[in-house]
Amino acid sequence: MAQVLEFKLPDLGEGLTEAEIVRWLVQVGDVVAVDQPVVEVETAKAMVEVPCPYGGVVTARYGDEGTELPVGSPLLTVAVGTPVSGTETTGAGAPGGGNEGEGSGNVLVGYGTQAPPARRRRVRPPAAPGAAPGPVREERPLAAGAGAGAGTVNGVGAGVDDGHGRRADGPVAVISPLVRRLARQNGLDLRELPGSGPDGLITRADVEHAVRAGAPAAATTTATTATTRTATTRTTTRASGTRVPLKGVRGAVADKLSRSRREIPDATCWVDADATELMHARVRMNEAGGPKISLLALLARICTAALARFPELNSTVDMDAREIVRLDEVHLGFAAQTERGLVVPVVKGAHTRDAESLSAEFARLTEAARTGTLTPADLTGGTFTLNNYGVFGVDGSTPIINHPEAAMLGVGRIVPKPWVHEGELAVRQVVQLSFTFDHRVCDGGTAGGFLRYVADCVEQPAVLLRTV
Structure with a gap:
């Protein structure tokens, strides 16, 4: 059976x-x-x-x-085909025997099987004064968008209708956390919305209908004194045009950049550098045979050498503990534009890699970004970011720091420009370097020293020999 x-x-x-x-x-x-x-x-x-x-x-x-x-x-x-003795039919247990909650161990790429689900709780709702005890109510999981009897109600002890279509104080029962977030983003008070689900459960369709109808937002109450409160009402205004949901990668980028702007007091400095010798050095490296060395790999090698000289820039800020945490390893993120939006893959242990190893890892991660096969491990754990916006044909930028990192080096396009070289006016390959840093971890002197060292290495790659 x-x-x-x-x-x-x-x-x-x-x-x-x-x-x-x-x-x-x-x-x-x-x-x-x-x-x-x-x-x-x-x-x-x-x-x-x-x-x-x-x-x-x-x-x-x-x-x-x-x-x-x-x-x-x-x-x-x-x-x-084979039932598991003593296992509930909610997904606990692997087919063919085993303990409750045991699976194959490979639920999701990069993650192990999650812990066994908690047993269902039975919640007895409070009885009205003088009323006889009611039947025990069993909470069940409810899937997002599912109908009655198919999932979990988010919000135990939901507010009771006050007789005017509104719920009294207490959590409001919604079909999923997504519904609660959707209401919050559109300034809607869930207590004001009628629920079309069982027992007045509010579904996503209820919220979307209220948004289309321009439902007023909740009246928010602000305490002005210990005994006086003033209520203000916001009305949602809906501009015409095409609306694109901020979700997935684009939504994650929006959240992270917004947090960076809120929390990090950043500053930017920049310098033009003559990259002619660096370009010649790369050509000579590749003519010598072996795997091809990318320009990005050479810039990454320069970054790791600069961070060894200025380790305070490879750090993060713990405001709760009011501490700057200087990190021992350099995990170098680099910005990659894909059809699904901007992603920042991370080269782990970049400080231990040579130019060949860096080139190979950049190539692997870039291809994975284009095909959408990056794993969560490939996208997390960065300590410093290299942003090569020159590929878009622009010279400079003031990038937003990739929170919770403390700095980012930006590289513009390399183009022929008039340049004074050895006392003579010549046409040289010039690049603009910009450096954005968290002013909490260092002052301008440290940031300027880092950027000047990077520019010196770009102009005279032999400077790197001191750290090879």
């Missing part, structure tokens, strides 16, 4: 709480093997294929392509 197991969107790690379904890899009725990829999802970090820890026949899928699901929501159900 077959047993139906439910596979839920696993914990994605790195603080990720949701993912968007990009493409289903199986249909209802398909036979899947253990650890076979069943769906491709996009998180705020990367696009990944999710393998199913069960083998059997797919009996249901939850969510269309383009649907955003929170972690823990059902993805699909699988009918397996």
Whole structure:
């Protein structure tokens, strides 16, 4: 007798709480093997294929392509041939035996099987004065966008209707955290919205309908004294035009850059440098045979040498502890533009790599960025960023620091320009270098010293021989 197991969107790690379904890899009725990829999802970090820890026949899928699901929501159900004794039909246990909560161990690329789900709690709602005790209510998981009886209600102890279509004080029951966030982004008070779901549950469709109707935002109350409060009301204004959701990679970039602007007091300095000798050195390196050396790799090697001289710039700021944390290793991020937006892959241990190793790793990560196969590990852990915006044909920029890092080096295009070389006017290959730094970790003298050393290495690559 077959047993139906439910596979839920696993914990994605790195603080990720949701993912968007990009493409289903199986249909209802398909036979899947253990650890076979069943769906491709996009998180705020990367696009990944999710393998199913069960083998059997797919009996249901939850969510269309383009649907955003929170972690823990059902993805699909699988009918397996051998039932597991003592295992609930909510997805705990691997087919063919084993302990409760045991899976194949490969729920998501880069992450292990999540811990067994907590057993369902039974919550007894408070009885009205004088009323007889009511039946015990069982909380069940509810998938985003699912109907009655299919998932978890976010918000236990939801507010009670006051008789005028509004909820009294207390958390409001919504179908998923996504609904709560959507309401917050549009300035809507969930207490003012009627829910179309069971027991007044507010669904995403309810919020979207209120947004289209231009529903007024909640009246927000601000305490002015210990006994006096003043309420103000905001009304959402909806400008006409095409609306593009800030989600996935684009949404993650928006959140990170906004946080950087809020928290980091940055400053920028820049200098023009004669890159002619660096270009000649690269040509001679590649003529000598062996793997080709990229210009980006040479600039990265210069960066790591500069950070060895100015280690305070390879750091992060812990404001809670009011400490500057100087980091022992250099994990070098570099900005890469893709069809899905800007991503910053990270070369781990860049300070230990030579030019050949750096070239190979840059090539691998760039190709993975273009094909959308970067893993979360490829996109996290950076300590310093190299931004080569010259590929866009521009000379200079004042970039935003990649939070929580402390600095970023920008490199413009290298173009022929008039330049005084050895007392004579000549046409040289000139590049503009810009350096943006967190003014909390250092002053202008340190930042200027770093940038001047980088420029000296660009103009006279032999300077690097001191640190080779």
